[in-house]
Amino acid sequence: MTGEAAPAQGFALDRPLLLIGCGKMGGAMLEGWLARGLSPEKAFVVEPAGAPALAARGITVLSSLDEVPAGLDPAAIVVAVKPQTMDKVLPVLAGIAGPRSLVLSIAAGKRLALFEGAFGAGTPVVRAMPNTPAAVGRGMTVLVAGGAAGAMDCDLAGRLCAAVGEIGWVEDEALIDVVTALSGGGPAYVFLMIEVLAKAGEKLGLSPDLAMRLARQTVSGSGELARLSSEPADQLRRNVTSPAGTTERALNVLMAADGLQPLFDRAIEAATARSRELAG
Ligand SMILES: NC(=O)C1=CN([C@@H]2O[C@H](COP(=O)(O)OP(=O)(O)OC[C@H]3O[C@@H](n4cnc5c(N)ncnc54)[C@H](O)[C@@H]3O)[C@@H](O)[C@H]2O)C=CC1
Numbered sequence: 575m576t577g578e579a580a581p582a583q584g585f586a587l588d589r590p591l592l593l594i595g596c597g598k599m600g601g602a603m604l605e606g607w608l609a610r611g612l613s614p615e616k617a618f619v620v621e622p623a624g625a626p627a628l629a630a631r632g633i634t635v636l637s638s639l640d641e642v643p644a645g646l647d648p649a650a651i652v653v654a655v656k657p658q659t660m661d662k663v664l665p666v667l668a669g670i671a672g673p674r675s676l677v678l679s680i681a682a683g684k685r686l687a688l689f690e691g692a693f694g695a696g697t698p699v700v701r702a703m704p705n706t707p708a709a710v711g712r713g714m715t716v717l718v719a720g721g722a723a724g725a726m727d728c729d730l731a732g733r734l735c736a737a738v739g740e741i742g743w744v745e746d747e748a749l750i751d752v753v754t755a756l757s758g759g760g761p762a763y764v765f766l767m768i769e770v771l772a773k774a775g776e777k778l779g780l781s782p783d784l785a786m787r788l789a790r791q792t793v794s795g796s797g798e799l800a801r802l803s804s805e806p807a808d809q810l811r812r813n814v815t816s817p818a819g820t821t822e823r824a825l826n827v828l829m830a831a832d833g834l835q836p837l838f839d840r841a842i843e844a845a846t847a848r849s850r851e852l853a854g
């Protein structure tokens with residue numbers, strides 16, 4: 575993977591940005607672009623559920639693709655609807671893209687070829703897989719470029735994603751299924767870790783509130799330490815683990831032959847397989 579720590583740059587776009595679907599991921603990315611200087615009058619959002627708070631900030635919010643002004647000629651169309659909605663959206667979208675519009679899809683599973691087929695083979699398409707920590711500017715997004723995406727298209731796609739965290743690029747599109755399983759869904763596994771840690775503490779007598787507070791702060795504090803420390807993860811783990819101490823006993827369970835690694839192997843394989851299925 576390349577370009578892991580691309581600097582987030584501003585958005586002095588001369589043409590509009592069109593976001594299709596302003597849910598959890600699309601909404602988080604939009605906030606990142608606005609925070610980086612995208613001017614609200616350049617932002618067009620299609621969101622059937624409405625977004626009055628965005629409209630109040632001067633963003634054009636449309637409830638359907640049919641309302642997109644003719645001749646908008648967006649610099650980029652960011653497709654952030656569910657994969658299952660894609661078949662309905664793509665035929666209409668194809669008529670909205672301008673000849674120079676970048677198409678950036680964040681949908682799980684959906685292949686570059688699907689977009690190139692819908693928009694035309696010469697259309698610059700980039701696929702990206704972000705994650706929800708984007709909502710606090712700490713996302714991880716991996717991108718892959720289609721054949722017609724040139725340097726300027728990749729630069730714009732990279733900037734759109736770097737506005738909400740770190741980015742990296744892969745050349746092999748098949749790897750995006752694994753990325754989807756690991757970092758796309760990864761926040762859910764970490765939040766589950768908070769839940770199960772708290773539940774284990776509760777079972778041993780801690781109040782639910784205290785157990786949850788300890789679990790949440792432990793996971794977020796450890797994440798921050800992992801981010802800021804130059805030590806590798808296994809050394810950070812060893813730093814906690816006193817010989818013949820308490821942590822060692824827990825790790826004997828978690829690192830047993832039937833412990834966390836085989837469990838995560840199965841979980842990530844299952845999610846990777848689902849991403850391949852979603853290709854449709
Ligand atoms: N939630 C996550 O952690 C991640 C999601 N993704 C991908 O991002 C995409 C969006 O996922 P979420 O934001 O979680 O879903 P979401 O359900 O929060 O957002 C999707 C939005 O699309 C809107 N929508 C539905 N039909 C539409 C149409 N015809 N035109 C325009 N908008 C329409 C919905 O009203 C909704 O607000 C999915 O393809 C998903 O695979 C990618 C990485 C992480």
Ligand SMILES: O=C(O)[C@@H]1CCC=N1
Binds near residue numbers: 682754758759
């Ligand atoms: O669960 C999903 O399908 C999406 C893709 C990665 C995270 N959420």
